[in-house]
Amino acid sequence: MPSDDEEISTQWTKSLTPEEHQRLEQQNTRLVSNHKANTLENEAKKHWDLFYKRNETRFFKDRHWSTREFTELLSDDENEKRRVLFEIGCGVGNFIFPLIEEKLDFKVFACDLSPRAIEILKTNPLYNLSETTAFQCDITTEDVHKHVEKDCIDIVTLIFVLSAIHPDKFTITLKNIFTVLKPGGLVLFRDYGLYDMAQIRFKPGNKIAENFYMRQDGTRSFYFSTDFVKSIFEIVGFEIMENTYIHRRTVNKKENVDVPRIFVQTKARKPA
Numbered sequence: 001m002p003s004d005d006e007e008i009s010t011q012w013t014k015s016l017t018p019e020e021h022q023r024l025e026q027q028n029t030r031l032v033s034n035h036k037a038n039t040l041e042n043e044a045k046k047h048w049d050l051f052y053k054r055n056e057t058r059f060f061k062d063r064h065w066s067t068r069e070f071t072e073l074l075s076d077d078e079n080e081k082r083r084v085l086f087e088i089g090c091g092v093g094n095f096i097f098p099l100i101e102e103k104l105d106f107k108v109f110a111c112d113l114s115p116r117a118i119e120i121l122k123t124n125p126l127y128n129l130s131e132t133t134a135f136q137c138d139i140t141t142e143d144v145h146k147h148v149e150k151d152c153i154d155i156v157t158l159i160f161v162l163s164a165i166h167p168d169k170f171t172i173t174l175k176n177i178f179t180v181l182k183p184g185g186l187v188l189f190r191d192y193g194l195y196d197m198a199q200i201r202f203k204p205g206n207k208i209a210e211n212f213y214m215r216q217d218g219t220r221s222f223y224f225s226t227d228f229v230k231s232i233f234e235i236v237g238f239e240i241m242e243n244t245y246i247h248r249r250t251v252n253k254k255e256n257v258d259v260p261r262i263f264v265q266t267k268a269r270k271p272a
């Protein structure tokens with residue numbers, strides 16, 4: 001029986017069944033209007049803030065897989081200078097607090113579009129125990145440079161965040177990240193993969209653009225192929241170190257849930 005944690009990494013995405021193909025075709029019969037799409041873009045901050053008002057810390061699980069998947073977060077060099085980590089789209093801290101609990105020796109910057117997420121994150125007792133600076137910021141704008149100097153970050157983590165951003169803004173987002181990284185610095189990326197079950201499940205009326213959808217709560221989600229991830233990182237000047245699909249099963253025996261998920265995981269480097 002697959003466990004909740006089982007992950008297989010591959011170079012391929014799934015092939016679609018005829019029914020899945022038909023569902024994806026049906027999504028094109030009714031697209032989100034331009035007016036609605038523009039409103040969603042202008043109100044992205046409001047929708048994420050309402051998300052955290054409703055869910056507080058209850059929605060995302062702590063990411064306890066991070067050092068297993070991203071061994072770059074571990075360092076065995078005791079003489080190394082303290083490294084600087086920047087968690088972008090940190091939400092309420094499900095990625096960074098497990099790292100702090102594991103006593104990884106980082107100075108941490110963390111930002112999110114939602115002011116409420118940052119407020120909640122700051123109430124976590126681990127916040128004051130660590131050298132963490134959290135701030136509200138839209139990573140698609142140059143505001144980030146008011147908080148973080150250029151060429152100063154060793155590792156940027158971007159975990160299920162780029163998918164929430166309009167694809168027209170992927171390049172500017174990655175340029176902002178490139179600017180704050182030190183030469184030789186890394187981006188660790190995980191996000192929703194092409195043909196993930198959540199993509200196939202969308203009904204007509206929710207598709208905004210190719211592989212980009214609106215959820216019922218007004219937040220949005222993009223589904224990435226590894227080729228697409230490679231192209232957007234390389235346009236900005238990153239070197240791709242790893243880029244793969246992750247096939248995972250989410251299993252909850254009590255609730256009789258056993259669903260396949262597809263993610264993309266990428267490691268990219270700013271040239272030294």
Ligand SMILES: C[S@@+](CC[C@H](N)C(=O)[O-])C[C@H]1O[C@@H](n2cnc3c(N)ncnc32)[C@H](O)[C@@H]1O
Nearest residue numbers: 048060089090091094112113138139159160164
């Ligand atoms: C799916 S959540 C992931 C949260 C966290 N990274 C984790 O793994 O638990 C996506 C997060 O991205 C944030 N976000 C969306 N657009 C953003 C933007 N333009 N700039 C910064 N954060 C953004 C949202 O507020 C939300 O907290």
